[in-house]
Amino acid sequence: xxxxxxxxxxxxxxxxxxxxxxxxxxxxxxxxxxxxxxxxxxxxxxxxxxxxxxxxxxxxxxxxxxxxxxxxxxxxxxxxxxxxxxxxxxxxxxxxxxxxxxxxxxxxxxxxxxxxxxxxxxxxxxxxxxxxxxxxxxxxxxxxxxxxxxxxxxxxxxxxxxxxxxxxxxxxxxxxxxxxxxxxxxxxxxxxxxxxxxxxxxxxxxxxxxxxxxxxxxxxxxxxxxxxxxxxxxxxxxxxxxxxxxxxxxxxxxxxxxxxxxxxxxxxxxxxxxxxxxxxxxxxxxxxxxxxxxxxxxxxxxxxxxxxxxxxxxxxxxxxxxxxxxxxxx
Amino acid sequence: xxxxxxxxxxxxxxxxxxxxxxxxxxxxxxxxxxxxxxxxxxxxxxxxxxxxxxxxxxxxxxxxxxxxxxxxxxxxxxxxxxxxxxxxxxxxxxxxxxxxxxxxxxxxxxxxxxxxxxxxxxxxxxxxxxxxxxxxxxxxxxxxxxxxxxxxxxxxxxxxxxxxxxxxxxxxxxxxxxxxxxxxxxxxxxxxxxxxxxxxxxxxxxxxxxxxxxxxxxxxxxxxxxxxxxxxxxxxxxxxxxxxxxxxxxxxxx
Numbered sequence: 001x002x003x004x005x006x007x008x009x010x011x012x013x014x015x016x017x018x019x020x021x022x023x024x025x026x027x028x029x030x031x032x033x034x035x036x037x038x039x040x041x042x043x044x045x046x047x048x049x050x051x052x053x054x055x056x057x058x059x060x061x062x063x064x065x066x067x068x069x070x071x072x073x074x075x076x077x078x079x080x081x082x083x084x085x086x087x088x089x090x091x092x093x094x095x096x097x098x099x100x101x102x103x104x105x106x107x108x109x110x111x112x113x114x115x116x117x118x119x120x121x122x123x124x125x126x127x128x129x130x131x132x133x134x135x136x137x138x139x140x141x142x143x144x145x146x147x148x149x150x151x152x153x154x155x156x157x158x159x160x161x162x163x164x165x166x167x168x169x170x171x172x173x174x175x176x177x178x179x180x181x182x183x184x185x186x187x188x189x190x191x192x193x194x195x196x197x198x199x200x201x202x203x204x205x206x207x208x209x210x211x212x213x214x215x216x217x218x219x220x221x222x223x224x225x226x227x228x229x230x231x232x233x234x235x236x237x238x239x240x241x242x243x244x245x246x247x248x249x250x251x252x253x254x255x256x257x258x259x260x261x262x263x264x265x266x267x268x269x270x271x272x273x274x275x276x277x278x279x280x281x282x283x284x285x286x287x288x289x290x291x292x293x294x295x296x297x298x299x300x301x302x303x304x305x306x307x308x309x310x311x312x313x314x315x316x317x318x319x320x321x322x323x324x325x326x327x328x329x330x
Numbered sequence: 331x332x333x334x335x336x337x338x339x340x341x342x343x344x345x346x347x348x349x350x351x352x353x354x355x356x357x358x359x360x361x362x363x364x365x366x367x368x369x370x371x372x373x374x375x376x377x378x379x380x381x382x383x384x385x386x387x388x389x390x391x392x393x394x395x396x397x398x399x400x401x402x403x404x405x406x407x408x409x410x411x412x413x414x415x416x417x418x419x420x421x422x423x424x425x426x427x428x429x430x431x432x433x434x435x436x437x438x439x440x441x442x443x444x445x446x447x448x449x450x451x452x453x454x455x456x457x458x459x460x461x462x463x464x465x466x467x468x469x470x471x472x473x474x475x476x477x478x479x480x481x482x483x484x485x486x487x488x489x490x491x492x493x494x495x496x497x498x499x500x501x502x503x504x505x506x507x508x509x510x511x512x513x514x515x516x517x518x519x520x521x522x523x524x525x526x527x528x529x530x531x532x533x534x535x536x537x538x539x540x541x542x543x544x545x546x547x548x549x550x551x552x553x554x555x556x557x558x559x560x561x562x563x564x565x566x567x568x569x570x571x572x573x574x575x576x577x578x579x580x581x582x583x584x
Contacts, residue, residue, distance in 0.1 A: 215410035215439035
């Protein structure tokens, strides 16, 4: 019934890709040998960025809110872990994770409340300004290491009744935690989009005026979407800080916001799986070009321009077309 | 004239855009379950009037009384929830939603809130029923699962009406429902509107005179932002002032 559903063929293809990714710890070791450990870390990082990209897609692709300050909530989630962790002991994940997500969501409530009354280019500028405020707050304050950033010396402990459930120090465990989080966030946003709330938010992205004419207060729904997206971004930031054991102000900056925005646009706005693909394509291309040449920005730019020119609806648009064609043919 | 005569009325409703007076002290009363057409040449201020009635614009002065209570300046979503549904001159359906999803979204607006995050929208039975009824009433029942963007123009106009009906309004404000329609489509739509006129208070802004005469019982004529004449169909039709405004020196193109 839901018009945003993924065609069957495409769903199978995506599941296959996900399976290949999930089995990377098995086949990657054989294929890449020396580079395996590095690639594990890289893929884990990309999956975390994919979570961030999906959360931004809720705003950009669904609600029509082009936020240029989304990384602020990502960085804030990471900083919460750094600041709440005891110096040489593990923080309790069950306390720190909700605190990080809640803080990001709370910040998003304030920023959203103040910025959602504007729209279009003004919304972009206002969110950019708030994002930079977040950047300079951590850059210039002494509380969390200032411009040097801060370390998370010990990864948070995942325990229940004194039993360690997961050891996040294990690269392999963390890989699957990130994978699990990515799949869970996708499922969560899918459910959200099928709910009455999700239908209203999706409609706002198409025609806000009409949605209001039908009796919905668009501001309330946009704010709720902004808060949810901020919370999910906080989760991604928390995971990123746990993985690298380090946070710095650049996590919150406009550079990071723009980077994620490119992932969403290249991948295909409003499709959820598109931004995930966007994260993988952009990061893996970056990695590949960088290992080939010092001037990696040049082919990177060419790739982005090529995708934008050839695939106006992103990679997901192409895949959806392919899925539909197959469906029509059968 | 007592208040209870009108379900909806405007008193000296005025809208000024910079130096342009789009609506100047417009006073019109709409009776319950009456089909009331508002006509006038292009630029007469009809669309502004509709936008003022439905909260899409904030009046510069005057009142909009719904059952005696002033609702002037209420935002559009509040006006809709008070039972005034409107359709748009420009087709305003959601093309990437199916017909049913369009009306379901509309019907969903009658829930106390749509801040419901987990249960799928398709599992709300009462909402789905209301949406289905609205589609049937607008004659789109068989097209429920079609994408709105794939409908013909006339069908999109029908869907536009179905969406308004799905919000369970008391008063229907229809802004040029026949705009851009072919002859056959128009006839179908006029039939639909005649049916609606029996069940709802109908406020119809329309250019097509044949349609207006077929549907409306009461006629208001606007010219240059002011109300020229208002009254029963035949009376207004015979009015000298109206004939001048419409036929006048023939300079008015519409």
